[in-house]
Amino acid sequence: MGTTKQHHVTIKGMKDGLVFLLDDTCEFTALIQDLQYKLEHSHQNILTGPIMHVDVKLGARAISDAEKEEILNILKQKGNLLIRSIESDETEIASVSENDMKIMTGVVRSGQVLHHVGNLLFLGDVNPGGTVNCTGDIYVMGSLRGMAHAGIEGNVDAIIAASYFSPTQLRIADVISRPPDEWEIKESNMEFAYLQEGHMQIDKIQNIARLRKDTHIFKGV
């Protein structure tokens, strides 16, 4: 024994296979060592025999493709293990990307779709017939004349802002809204759209701090 004092890998038997619970707080190398040890020594008995389905749960650990490959290779050494899934709890990854802002330039013309995972700062125009889709917020430095859909995966806190705010249609999460039936464009001001109790609201960009208590508010001295 002696090689692993701590247990980073927990193997649980379920009725339709095995679940590998991998610790998400330790070093990745320690995790790999423990995984290797368990497969080759302590749990050898369970791991030989009929074909088993395996689900790997990574917890909050975010792994690269190479690391994923490493885990898969170790598990593949045992011929009777069939890897069904490798899951990691995405919440931490999402919160990491919350303040990330991708900057793109150009013109989204009629018939073109700009899709982005995360928040987007777009320097240029979105023309009528053009579409911007984002899982997070959309900020257009230019004219928004086409369609913008923020929070496409259901994030109701997402917002859409534009220097010149004249969209054909706006969508945040599942809410669809169009001017001028549902809100008026005041123009000349940079504005943004957000959801309040499921209804689209438009406000001047200066008032964004009232909505976004969590953003880095500049207070001055």
Added chain:
Amino acid sequence: MGEAIVVTSGKGGVGKTTTSANLGTALALLGRKVCMVDTDIGLRNLDVVMGLENRIIYDLCDVADGRCRLNQALVKDKRFEELYLLPAAQTKDKNAISPEQVRDIILELKKEFEYVIIDCPAGIEQGFKNAIAGADQAIVVTTPENAAVRDADRIIGLLENSHIESPKLVINRIRQNMVKSGEMLDIDEIIQVLAIDLIGIVPDDEHVIKAANSGEPTVMNPDSRAAIAYRNIARRIVGDTVPLMLLDGKPGMFKRMKKFFGMG
């Protein structure tokens, strides 16, 4: 080696064929050697507008399929020695020819002519792909209507993703009195949306309809305002600096146009 310019718009009926015919003729007026190519297979019109319909023997598809030599299919204009038309086939459709075949034919024409003006069919399908295949440059024609501007925007997007760089814009059929009263889109507005360089504006002119029906391009008639506009565009194509035509004395716009052509 000459230059191949495709005239396109997306939407139908905005004046692609009229623009092609007039630009081709205007370039010939400037003493250039020009060939116009109609790629609107099945719905050819350029020959009618040029008044050359009855002189057609072979067409684009005949050349592509090797039924004749390229020179045999070229129709010489009745007014100019160095203006030719390569007509489209009327009995086939857009799929009768491939972009590669068109590109080869245009390449061949560029060896002999200074300018090759390609008249593109409406739409974004095969016909459009055929038309742009051999072109070095593009002129996008639009009218001051939302639908035309929308389609022009789509076309510009497609052109920007092709081998053709920075297409130029022609705004056709402007009625200044309607623009003034706000019933028609403003030129500035259109340029703002499309965000490409303007190469000319053409006022709405009854002469154009009359001319098209008589098979005599408008550009031949110096009394027509549209003719002057087309001549100006042709001069800009050959590299002259020509101020934009004044539709009325709106100074803001004129200043803008001057800037577009490097005079500001």
